[in-house]
Amino acid sequence: MNVVLSIIIFLSGILYAGEPAEETEFIRSIYQTCLTKDITYSNLGLLCEKFPSRLTGSKGAAGAVKWTKKLLENYNYDRVFLQEFMGPHWERGEKEQAYFIISGERNDLSVLALGRSVSTPEAGITAKVLVVNSLDEVDSLGAENISGKIVFYNEPFAQSHIHTFSGYSESVTKRSKGPSHAARYGAVAVVIRSVGTAMDDHPHTGSLSYAEDAPQIPAAALGYQSADKLYDALQKDPDLKLTLKINSHTFPDEPSHNVIGEISGSEKRDQIILIGGHLDAWDTGQGAHDDGAGVMQSIGALRVLKMLGYIPKHTMRVVLFMNEENGLLGGKKYAEEALINRENHILAIESDAGGFVPRGFSFKGADSILMHLQSYLPYFPPYTIESIISGGGGADIGPLNKSCDTPLLGLVPDSQRYFDFHHSPADVFSAVNRRELELGTASLAAMIYLVDKYGL
């Protein structure tokens, strides 16, 4: 690519100079500081290295709570505190196994139990496999075909959508409802082709939700290539038997915690701007994109404003929510407390879609507020925040909107790679690009700055 183009593209980056100089310059300095000063990246690396496995109730989660509390304290917040609630404690136990035997040879598959899955008997479950693509197909096949079998939801991720979250919402039902749906017809276990965009062999876990009207059967996700392997083997031998071993265990609930850091407002102390992500992560990979990125971007957004000497008018709160992955109890607890304490959150912002290049924000609230926020768009450098559209804000801040009618914003990064990593062993720090991560931090900081300065 030639230099002329580079320069012209750069020049296009200052075409928004028509905006008030002060805001434009300050926001430019936010982006430049994030891109040059490592506001977020190293902190994410440390979180991933020290506490890669952070599922609610685990030692990793407890350690991450303690460590991030200390981190916030080091950044001189006016108040750092924990919010305790009783959270679930599910453990995977010994590594799962899934295999079939062809002419004496054992073929092992890459597998992860779904979150909350019950275990199999110690010897595992060995049964014939029925391949289906949808819950409807399960209904049409009925008990006579399903009873006593392992149901294999083979449907691949819906890749045709430009937004992978659309494909995800279309494909994830087999993971969340598929097990109980098959159990109603007598299935003994369920395996699914992982809900992910990559065609590698990393299995992607994630919560299933057992229905009350169906027996709880074990369920696991297969890597894309392992799903192909099983499917191909079944084409050759439909009577082939699959063995599935899951060693999970559900323990009594444990005290769990949201981590909260607060900077008191200089003018409007009783009006809170919240920014956060979730600290818990699945017990595979390192929860780097989901959601270590959002946690460290939230901390980084306030950190860069402080570094640039900005004194917020409103009270700023960074909230690291626990238990987004398997219960959302952290978000619910926070909303309960906010209601009880009659706290006034003028806006809650969440980053929970990966540490990728920011593209915009999604919003939930009154149209008048949305239009007001959209009027900030010209302050953002080109190729960063280009749109603020109606939508949701984020799972953890959802309850705050329900209970207190708080307006919500969610950072919308580019979504192409998110489901390559999501809930899988591939979601590690090395899969995060420093510049992309820091641009997200800068976009969050710029938005907080504008809302703090102009209100809503």
Next chain:
Amino acid sequence: MNVVLSIIIFLSGILYAGEPAEETEFIRSIYQTCLTKDITYSNLGLLCEKFPSRLTGSKGAAGAVKWTKKLLENYNYDRVFLQEFMGPHWERGEKEQAYFIISGERNDLSVLALGRSVSTPEAGITAKVLVVNSLDEVDSLGAENISGKIVFYNEPFAQSHIHTFSGYSESVTKRSKGPSHAARYGAVAVVIRSVGTAMDDHPHTGSLSYAEDAPQIPAAALGYQSADKLYDALQKDPDLKLTLKINSHTFPDEPSHNVIGEISGSEKRDQIILIGGHLDAWDTGQGAHDDGAGVMQSIGALRVLKMLGYIPKHTMRVVLFMNEENGLLGGKKYAEEALINRENHILAIESDAGGFVPRGFSFKGADSILMHLQSYLPYFPPYTIESIISGGGGADIGPLNKSCDTPLLGLVPDSQRYFDFHHSPADVFSAVNRRELELGTASLAAMIYLVDKYGL
């Protein structure tokens, strides 16, 4: 991230339904086909696997020419041909070495000779090191400080720009002009901190250009971490000596080739729409993003139109240029031939900025044509092509603009990760995301379709 948001974001993807249904639907089908049918990804994988090293004059380049010609023939073009010219033949030779010795212990650095660099004597060059940050600093230090030393351009990549190409154009001068500039003051060799955005230890090569008024001295790039290592050692011992060994050799020019595939227009056969990238790549890594991606996207763009049964009115040409990296002779040869044969190119499009998420196009030509092209923007799905701005089109098609005044378009993908890989051993197929690559192909195909349908 919650499902509501996913769905709303998806819905926002069909808000441009105000456009004529036919074009909108066809373009949607282009994107869906690319995202679901592997139009580009596997071909890029094969190119990277079979011919990872494709520098002009090399066996890899010759093999890639032969193989891509065959590939085009298999796609039933009306005409597939080669365009021959004499190209340079520079070889790195045996792996370079750069090291210093502290208290008897040898410290090896991660190093790559710059393209076109002369070799050192077989024993290497061992000399004291002078750290500088700019060419101006070299001027101010002068011969009395520089003579007999190895000059070390330590300036890091200009990370503060949101567009990394702006940082690149600011930082690359030390690589292109730095060696001759230091040689004028008697430097015996030059090492530079690699011109790259990552902070890993991959060295990034690239062409230097020797000035006629200066002796040709050996020059090499150090990995970011190796540059730190050398810098830190020099702080402790300014008299430390660095040994640099480069075993490069420049051979006589070799017959080299552009590869061209043509589909004759059904109505305007004498009007050509060109799409291309460059087939040559540095001899390190696999040239996956630079520019295997652009080559395979160009082939893929015509392929997907054919798959969808579209019959072009204009003649479509895919051109795989040779020698972009160290001479641009392929682009110049193509422009010469076009002028001699009085060919009428109504538009030339290049993809040479990596296989990342497409963000827009840059344009070079008359304002009236730019405005006409900008009127196509509403046809592109949101979050794909959002802008067409004045700029360059691409290195290889530049000469066509000079000689024939052909309007140029360059695909502008997101630039955050490009210089992590560019010209380094990290530019490999596994660094390419399938969806991002195919979205680029779809954007090129959609643009060609619109230009073919509505002209310019």
